[in-house]
Amino acid sequence: YRPLAEAFEDVSQVEAASLNEEAGIIALMLREVLETQGKTAALVTHDRSLARHVVVALKRWNIQVNDSAGKPLAESTPAVFLRLIASLLEKDASWHSLLSCLKHPYTALGYSSLECLNIVRQLERQYLRGVCSARTPQELLNIMLEQGEDDKLLTFLERVCDKLAPLYNLLKQKDGVSLLQLFDKIIEVAEDLATSDSQSGQQRLWQSDAAEQLQEWYQQLHHLKDISQQVHPSEAGNLLEALLEGYVFRPRYGLHPRLHILGPLEARLQHFDRLILGGGRLIHG
Secondary structure (H helix, E strand, O other): OOOHHHHOOOOOEEEOOOHHHHHHHHHHHHHHHOOOOOOOEEEEOOOHHHHHHHHHHHHOOOOOOEEOOOEEHHHOHHHHHHHHHHHOOOOOOOHHHHHHHHOOOOOOOOOOHHHHHHHHHHHHHHHHOOOOOOOOHHHHHHHHHHHOOOHHHHHHHHHHHHHHHHHHHHHHOOOOEEHHHHHHHHHHHHHHHHOOOOOOHHHHHOOOHHHHHHHHHHHHHOOOOOOOOEEOHHHHHHHHHHHHOOOEEOOOOOOOOOEEEEOOOOOOOOOOOEEEEOOOOEEEO
16 A cells, blocks of 8 residues: 555645636646647536536637536527527516527527627617517517618517517417427427528527437427426426426537546546546645
8 A cells, every 4th residue: 555645646635715716727727738739637526516617617718528417408509599489478578588589699580690689789779778668579669660760670670570479479379278389389489580591490490419409308298298288378488497407418529539527436447647526615636
């Protein structure tokens, strides 16, 4: 057996004052490894919050770390888009909900993504900051028509009203709708909103790894016993969030081959040039 002092000769300890500080230190330690060609490193932790913070910190340097636990499917870009659309059906849905949806990277409405975002910001500046008397996009459109607004904003809001009409029509059904019908309509509206000046909504919405796994999740829903159960459309957001809970997705491409985030069990019998044990606000490297 090696003496205790000799066993810990190459081990250092760092105490962090906060989760953000700990994640930042770990991200720097992982990044430093990449300066030496072929060198590998791994963070081993049971703390998923810490792992997520480290992933975000590494993205500042465009480094996509391989997190073996994956990412919550509900937090993926396409799932967030569907959840934002579902939130428009809530009883207390506000202009903030609509703006969040319209500012999402997938929303294009027949424009380029950048042009669409610029128009949304113009609409927000001119009509939606402060007190807005209109409660719905259609009411705002009527106000704009009375005021003789320029064609660009009118055309944009007309498209918004047209694409969201099938969604809002669900609220008029007194007996509710089936869960399958509700989600089908949300996806239909998502594809319409995502259509750009150069690509269809289907192409833009379903081309990522997360989108493929979201489609697989949706196919599994068809086998649920309660898929034909009648629900009120205003429950769409909560239902979507609940049904996505526990599902994760793992990107297939773009991950760095020399950096990893592992759980304690996964790290057994694996070797790395730098091993970082994180969690409990103690870092061992």
